[in-house]
Amino acid sequence: xxxxxxxxxxxxxxxxxxxxxxxxxxxxxxxxxxxxxxxxxxxxxxxxxxxxxxxxxxxxxxxxxxxxxxxxxxxxxxxxxxxxxxxxxxxxxxxxxxxxxxxxxxxxxxxxxxxxxxxxxxxxxxxxxxxxxxxxxxxxxxxxxxxxxxxxxxxxxxxxxxxxx
Amino acid sequence: xxxxxxxxxxxxxxxxxxxxxxxxxxxxxxxxxxxxxxxxxxxxxxxxxxxxxxxxxxxxxxxxxxxxxxxxxxxxxxxxxxxxxxxxxxxxxxxxxxxxxxxxxxxxxxxxxxxxxxxxxxxxxxxxxxxxxxxxxxxxxxxxxxxxxxxxxxxxxxxxxxxxxxxxxxxxxxxxxxxxxxxxxxxxxxxxxxxxxxxxxxxxxxxxxxxxxxxxxxxxxxxxxxxxxxxxxxxxxxxxxxxxxxxxxxxxxxxxxxxxxxxxxxxxxxxxxxxxxxxxxxxxxxxxxxxxxxxxxxxxxxxxxxxxxxxxxxxxxxxxxxxxxxxxxxxxxxxxxxxxxxxxxxxxxxxxxxxxx
Numbered sequence: 001x002x003x004x005x006x007x008x009x010x011x012x013x014x015x016x017x018x019x020x021x022x023x024x025x026x027x028x029x030x031x032x033x034x035x036x037x038x039x040x041x042x043x044x045x046x047x048x049x050x051x052x053x054x055x056x057x058x059x060x061x062x063x064x065x066x067x068x069x070x071x072x073x074x075x076x077x078x079x080x081x082x083x084x085x086x087x088x089x090x091x092x093x094x095x096x097x098x099x100x101x102x103x104x105x106x107x108x109x110x111x112x113x114x115x116x117x118x119x120x121x122x123x124x125x126x127x128x129x130x131x132x133x134x135x136x137x138x139x140x141x142x143x144x145x146x147x148x149x150x151x152x153x154x155x156x157x158x159x160x161x162x163x164x165x
Numbered sequence: 166x167x168x169x170x171x172x173x174x175x176x177x178x179x180x181x182x183x184x185x186x187x188x189x190x191x192x193x194x195x196x197x198x199x200x201x202x203x204x205x206x207x208x209x210x211x212x213x214x215x216x217x218x219x220x221x222x223x224x225x226x227x228x229x230x231x232x233x234x235x236x237x238x239x240x241x242x243x244x245x246x247x248x249x250x251x252x253x254x255x256x257x258x259x260x261x262x263x264x265x266x267x268x269x270x271x272x273x274x275x276x277x278x279x280x281x282x283x284x285x286x287x288x289x290x291x292x293x294x295x296x297x298x299x300x301x302x303x304x305x306x307x308x309x310x311x312x313x314x315x316x317x318x319x320x321x322x323x324x325x326x327x328x329x330x331x332x333x334x335x336x337x338x339x340x341x342x343x344x345x346x347x348x349x350x351x352x353x354x355x356x357x358x359x360x361x362x363x364x365x366x367x368x369x370x371x372x373x374x375x376x377x378x379x380x381x382x383x384x385x386x387x388x389x390x391x392x393x394x395x396x397x398x399x400x401x402x403x404x405x406x407x408x409x410x411x412x413x414x415x416x417x418x419x420x421x422x423x424x425x426x427x428x429x430x431x432x433x434x435x436x437x438x439x440x441x442x443x444x445x446x447x448x449x450x451x452x453x454x455x456x457x458x459x460x461x462x463x464x465x466x467x468x469x470x471x472x473x474x475x476x477x478x479x480x481x482x483x484x485x486x487x488x489x490x491x492x493x494x495x496x497x498x499x500x501x502x503x504x505x506x507x508x509x510x511x512x513x514x515x516x517x518x519x520x521x522x
Contacts, residue, residue: 003213003383003384003450006384006385008385009284009286010215010289010291010295010383010386013286013292013295013296014385014389014390017295018389018390021302021361024303025306025353026353026357028307029306029307029309030353030356030357031349032310032313032314033332034349036317036318037329037332040318040320041337
C-alpha cells in the first residue's frame with residue numbers, strides 16, 4: 001500500500017514550501033491584513049456609535065428645545081403677570097396720590113371759601129350798617145313828611161339794595 | 166421553452182455517454198482483445214498516488230516532464246527530466262520500478278541487478294502541485310494585502326472581497342475567540358495553514374493540469390502539516406502546560422507509584438497531531454477514491470454484465486461522480502477549517518496559565 005507510506009521527498013518539499021510560504025506571508029502579508037481588517041472594523045464600529053450618538057443628540061436637542069420653549073413661555077407669563085401687578089400698583093398709587101391731592105385742594109378751597117364767606121359777612125355787615133345809616137339818615141330827613149311816604153321810601157331803598165345785590 | 170431545451174440537451178448528453186461507452190467497448194472487442202482488462206485497483210492507486218510526470222488530458226502516452234533529483238548509492242546527485250524514464254527506460258542507471266517494494270518509484274539498478282532506492286528529492290507531480298498551490302496562496306493573499314495598501318479603509322469588491330470574507334471568517338470568528346490576546350501572534354501560521362490546505366484541497370478536485378494532484382490525500386503532506394502544528398504547540402507551551410502533563414491535578418494514587426496519568430497525557434501530545442494528520446488525509450483521499458470508483462463502476466459493470474449495462478451505468482456514474490465532486494468542494498472547505506480550528510485549540514490549550522483553571 002504505497003498510499004500509506006509517506007514519501008520522504010514529498011514531505012521534504014512540502015516542509016520547504018510551507019516554511020517559505022509561511023515566512024513570506026507572516027512577514028509581509030498577514031499582520032498587515034489583520035491590522036487593516038481590525039482597523040476597518042473599529043472604524044465601522046466607531047461610525048455606528050457616532051451615528052447613534054448623533055441621533056440621540058438630535059433627539060436630546062429636540063427635547064431641550066421644547067424645554068427651552070416651555071421655559072420661555074413660563075417666563076413670558078410671569079413677566080406679564082408682573083407687569084399687570086406693577087400696572088395695578090401704579091394705578092393704585094396714582095389713585096391714592098390723586099385722592100390726597102384732591103383732598104388738599106378741597107381743603108384749601110374750603111378754607112378760602114370760609115375766609116371769603118367771613119369777609120363777605122364782614123363786608124355785608126358794614127354795608128348793611130352803612131345802608132341802614134343812610135336809610136336812617138334819609139328817613140330822618142323825610143321825617144317831616146308822612147308815615148306813608150316814609151314807608152314807601154324805605155321800601156324803595158330796600159328794593160334798591162336788593163337789586164344791587 | 167427553456168426547460169424543454171435543457172431537457173433535450175440533457176437527454177442528448179446522456180445518450181451520447183451511453184452510446185460512447187458501447188462504441189468504445191465494441192471497438193475494443195473488434196480490435197482483438199490485445200488490451201488487458203481494466204484493473205480498478207491499479208487505476209485508483211495511479212490516480213491517488215504520486216507520479217514523476219504530469220498527465221495531459223486526452224493523451225495517455227505523453228506526460229509533462231518534471232525534474233527527477235536523486236542521490237545515488239555512491240553519494241553523487243543526479244538530476245534529469247522524467248521523460249527519460251518513460252516506458253520503463255533506463256537513464257544513468259536509474260529507472261522506474263514496476264512491481265516489488267518500490268512500485269512506481271525511481272530506483273537505481275546496481276551492477277549486480279538488484280534495486281537500490283535512492284534518496285529521492287524529485288519534483289514529482291505532487292511536489293509541483295504543492296508549489297503551484299503555494300504560489301496561488303501567495304498571489305491570493307497578496308491580492309488582499311495590496312488592496313489594503315492601495316485603498317486603505319475602502320471595502321474590497323469581487324474576488325478580493327470573498328477572500329477577505331474567508332480571512333475574516335477564520336480570523337475574527339475562529340482564531341480570535343479561541344486565542345484571545347494571543348491571536349495576532351499565531352494567526353499567521355493558522356491562516357497560512359488554512360489557505361494552503363484549502364487551495365491544495367480544491368486543486369486536487371480539478372482534474373486537468375494545474376490541479377489533479379492528490380495533495381492533501383497524501384500522508385506525507387498531512388504529516389508535515391500535523392508536525393508543524395505539533396511543533397508550534399509544544400515549543401510554545403507554557404510551564405503550566407508541561408506541569409499539567411507531568412504532574413496533573415489528580416489524586417496522587419493515579420500518578421505516583423505508577424505514572425498512569427503521565428503516560429496518558431504523553432500519549433495525548435502525540436495523538437492530537439496524528440489525529441489531525443489522519444483526518445485530513447482520510448477525508449480527502451476517501452473523497453477522491455469514491456469519485457474514481459463511481460467512474461470505474463461503468464467498466465466493472467460493463468465487464469461483468471455486458472456492454473449494454475455498462476452503457477446504462479454511464480449517466481448514473483457521471484451523475485454520482487459529479488455529486489461526489491460537489492460534496493468534495495464542501496469537504497475541502499470543512500477539512501481545511503477543521504484542521505485550522507483544531508490547531509488553534511491545541512495551541513491555545515498549550516498556553517494555559519495557572520489562573521485559567
